Amino acid sequence: xxxxxxxxxxxxxxxxxxxxxxxxxxxxxxxxxxxxxxxxxxxxxxxxxxxxxxxxxxxxxxxxxxxxxxxxxxxxxxxxxxxxxxxxxxxxxxxxxxxxxxxxxxxxxxxxxxxxxxxxxx
Numbered sequence: 001x002x003x004x005x006x007x008x009x010x011x012x013x014x015x016x017x018x019x020x021x022x023x024x025x026x027x028x029x030x031x032x033x034x035x036x037x038x039x040x041x042x043x044x045x046x047x048x049x050x051x052x053x054x055x056x057x058x059x060x061x062x063x064x065x066x067x068x069x070x071x072x073x074x075x076x077x078x079x080x081x082x083x084x085x086x087x088x089x090x091x092x093x094x095x096x097x098x099x100x101x102x103x104x105x106x107x108x109x110x111x112x113x114x115x116x117x118x119x120x121x122x
Contacts, residue, residue, distance in 0.1 A: 015041035015099040024100040041099040059106040062116035063089035
């Protein structure tokens with residue numbers, strides 16, 4: 001991958017005050033990773049349709065929710081595996097996208113998992 005001092009995320013969805021978002025921000029700060037587009041989840045709410053839009057843009061999705069982690073592959077814009085499991089990992093109880101979500105090239109990171117962040121971003 002590129003030098004971590006010049007690494008830039010394509011898009012980040014963040015909720016101010018969210019403890020998981022704070023962990024994600026700390027990781028990005030420690031490694032000098034900037035964000036091209038930052039959206040505030042309190043100001044811009046995305047529903048399930050945005051999750052499917054993101055699937056069409058990536059090849060790998062790494063998600064963590066509580067203690068559960070998942071890796072989903074996407075081939076030619078089609079999610080491989082259970083759609084229900086995918087939606088469970090990326091949507092909150094209200095049906096909105098969870099935060100944080102990071103888009104880096106063909107990889108999508110949902111939630112905060114230091115191992116996945118390290119694999120994808122460093």
